[in-house]
Amino acid sequence: MNSPVETAIGSASRTGRAPDGFELQEDRLFPSDPRSRDLARELYSTVSSLNVISPHGHVEASMLAEDAAFSDPVSLLLSRDHYVLRLFHADGVDIERLGAGSGAPADPRAAWKIFCDRWHLLEGTASGYWMRDVLGRVLGLPVEPSPANAFTTYEFLQERLREAGMRPRALFERFNIEVLATTDDPLDSLDAHRQIRDDASFSGRVLPTFRPDAYLDPSGSGFVEATERLAAWSGAAVDDYTAYIRALEDRRGYFIEHGAVSADHGVHDLLTVDLDALEAASMYRRAVRGDLTSEEARVFRGHMLVESARMSVEDGLVMTVHPGVHRDHNDQILNRFGKDVGADIPVSTSFTENLRPLLQRYGLERDFHLVLFTIDETAYSREIAPLAGFYPSVYIGAPWWFLDAPDAIQRFRAATTETAGFSRASGFIDDTRAFLSIPARHDMARRADAVYLARLVLEGRLTHRAAARIIHELTSEQPRKVFKL
Numbered sequence: 001m002n003s004p005v006e007t008a009i010g011s012a013s014r015t016g017r018a019p020d021g022f023e024l025q026e027d028r029l030f031p032s033d034p035r036s037r038d039l040a041r042e043l044y045s046t047v048s049s050l051n052v053i054s055p056h057g058h059v060e061a062s063m064l065a066e067d068a069a070f071s072d073p074v075s076l077l078l079s080r081d082h083y084v085l086r087l088f089h090a091d092g093v094d095i096e097r098l099g100a101g102s103g104a105p106a107d108p109r110a111a112w113k114i115f116c117d118r119w120h121l122l123e124g125t126a127s128g129y130w131m132r133d134v135l136g137r138v139l140g141l142p143v144e145p146s147p148a149n150a151f152t153t154y155e156f157l158q159e160r161l162r163e164a165g166m167r168p169r170a171l172f173e174r175f176n177i178e179v180l181a182t183t184d185d186p187l188d189s190l191d192a193h194r195q196i197r198d199d200a201s202f203s204g205r206v207l208p209t210f211r212p213d214a215y216l217d218p219s220g221s222g223f224v225e226a227t228e229r230l231a232a233w234s235g236a237a238v239d240d241y242t243a244y245i246r247a248l249e250d251r252r253g254y255f256i257e258h259g260a261v262s263a264d265h266g267v268h269d270l271l272t273v274d275l276d277a278l279e280a281a282s283m284y285r286r287a288v289r290g291d292l293t294s295e296e297a298r299v300f301r302g303h304m305l306v307e308s309a310r311m312s313v314e315d316g317l318v319m320t321v322h323p324g325v326h327r328d329h330n331d332q333i334l335n336r337f338g339k340d341v342g343a344d345i346p347v348s349t350s351f352t353e354n355l356r357p358l359l360q361r362y363g364l365e366r367d368f369h370l371v372l373f374t375i376d377e378t379a380y381s382r383e384i385a386p387l388a389g390f391y392p393s394v395y396i397g398a399p400w401w402f403l404d405a406p407d408a409i410q411r412f413r414a415a416t417t418e419t420a421g422f423s424r425a426s427g428f429i430d431d432t433r434a435f436l437s438i439p440a441r442h443d444m445a446r447r448a449d450a451v452y453l454a455r456l457v458l459e460g461r462l463t464h465r466a467a468a469r470i471i472h473e474l475t476s477e478q479p480r481k482v483f484k485l
Contacts, residue, residue: 024136029406029447036454043467044450047475051178052442055426055483056264056320058433061182061192061206067169073157074108075099077134078115080433083127083401085341088114089333091121101337109154116150126405126444133440138171168435172204175439179485183264184208186215186251187229190258197259210255210263210317212248216304217267218287218297227288239288241281245307252315261484262318262371263308270323270349272309272358273302280307302357309362309370318369318483322400324349324376346375346402351383363391369482371426373397380412385419395482396420398429404441409448422470427479449474 030037030044070076078084079099089095093114099105122128135141139160145153160166165174172180184190188208196206214226228238234250236243252263275283283300286292292300305321312319328334329345351372362368370393372384380396388394398404399412416425428445430438449471456462462470479485 024133029444029451031451031454036451036458039454039457039464040447040450043453043471044447046468047446047450047471048443049176050472050475051176052438053178053427053476053479053485054180054430054438054442055207055262055479055485056181056183056209056429056431057438058183058431059180059435059438061184061190061196061208063168063435064172064180064202064204064206065192065195067167069167070161072108073154073161074105074111074115076161076436077131077434078111079105081127082341082344083125084115084122084131086343087121087125087127088118089341091118093118095337095341100341109151112154113147113150116145116153117147119145126408129406129444130434130437130440133443134434134436138436138439139166169202169204171436172202177204177438179205179207180438181207181209181262181483183211184255186210186212186248186255187233190255193258205259207259207261208255210252210260211266212263212308213266215248216265216308217301218290218292219294219301224288224290239285241277241284244284249311249315252311252317256315256317260317262320263312264320264322265305265308266322266325266327267301267305268323268326269298269347270321270351270354271298271302272305272355273299274306274357274361275299275303302354306358306361309358309368312370313362313365313368316367316484318371320371320373320397322373322397324374324379349374349376349379351379351387355387359387359391359394363393366392368393369395369484371395371397371482373400373429375400375402377403377408377411377415380415381419385416385424388416388424389420394424396425398426398445400429400431404429404431404445406444406448409445410452413449413452422474423478425474425478426482427474427476446471446475 027037027041030040085095085098085100088098097105097114098111105111122131135145139157141153141156143149143153164170182193190208193206193208196202214220214222215230217223227244230244230247231238231240234243234247236247280300280303283292283296283303287297287300309319311317324347325344326347327344328339329343333341333343372387372394374380374384374397384396388396396416399408403412428442430441432438432441453462453467453471457464457467
């Protein structure tokens with residue numbers, strides 16, 4: 001029997017006061033040409049039900065440890081989704097009304113009305129594609145959001161979120177997630193990870209990821225505070241470079257004990273510098289006093305990327321690097337709302353020369369895995385694919401935000417495959433805070449890969465048998481191999 005909210009939505013739809021229901025076409029993203037579509041559909045069908053492997057993302061472990069019901073649709077779907085926030089901000093919305101920076105707007109119903117009024121802003125975007133999948137397939141919303149149905153759709157979703165099957169752990173199982181990596185501060189206790197691991201009723205793997213940016217970059221506003229906390233934890237003087245390095249190594253070891261397989265580095269520009277120990281120690285002492293110039297801070301950060309590579313060679317953590325973003329581009333927005341509200345803007349990135357000091361030292365280490373990401377599409381064919389096609393340590397990170405969209409994935413495959421093949425790719429990386437979008441993103445990537453492989457088969461560049469093997473490898477084997485799972 002329909003709930004009162006479902007009845008109200010259905011009535012509004014029948015009387016023309018709301019749009020028709022979602023049309024999640026079975027063949028979405030597949031080519032219009034029948035022959036290509038049939039082959040893409042066939043290839044996709046072989047991987048559509050495989051487990052989701054998500055080796056890099058930003059879902060919080062505490063959500064799964066606590067397994068509490070989601071409070072409301074806005075804090076779940078909108079407030080932490082910088083893709084949505086940025087487009088609404090561009091349209092003149094005060095994103096404070098959507099809960100930006102806090103995750104909980106003062107009036108979630110009013111926030112949902114803003115979203116429904118501007119649903120059309122997402123048309124044609126990757127965000128819109130994922131949101132349609134989440135609302136229609138995951139949450140079962142029977143109609144598209146609109147100004148006319150804002151309050152009935154809000155109540156529908158609020159009712160859905162009260163169901164036991166909509167709690168985080170139930171969704172984890174429903175989404176068929178095998179591995180989910182979080183992103184964590186080096187001094188995090190990892191208590192939530194321990195709680196998950198020790199709970200025999202939960203079988204999923206939730207792995208921490210070592211994210212040391214705040215401890216390595218003297219140009220960051222929190223560097224001095226971070227190194228002071230690290231020194232306090234280790235019991236050493238804050239300006240003791242040797243103790244600083246040892247403390248980072250020890251914290252990496254702690255993460256490994258708790259299941260970590262990778263260390264992640266987000267940098268504005270990719271520079272690696274191989275300093276000798278005395279010069280690095282001298283620079284570090286000045287860094288913790290706040291005495292470095294901006295260029296010296298950049299050099300020290302580049303040195304610490306080389307040091308991080310050394311640590312990965314020694315302890316086995318996969319090293320992922322996300323360069324090329326001017327984070328928090330607008331100071332007014334940063335000061336008002338904090339980080340991660342949509343003001344991260346791409347910048348061009350150079351890999352070949354800037355990575356050379358690191359690769360000169362560690363690039364030929366076969367047990368060292370370095371995964372390079374970019375949101376500068378020009379770098380794929382020019383630099384990243386050639387590097388991955390030569391160095392045994394280098395792998396091509398799948399398209400990162402702004403590029404993890406259907407058309408961009410086609411461009412990514414074309415830009416990298418002819419130089420480096422498929423074996424040097426990481427597998428899909430969802431890199432998301434939006435937990436409910438994980439199945440939509442991975443499904444989209446599988447469809448996009450099926451389309452690309454079908455084209456190669458029909459052009460006589462790949463056999464059907466090879467395409468069937470490759471799509472399985474890209475979906476399952478490759479992320480296991482690259483991230484040592």
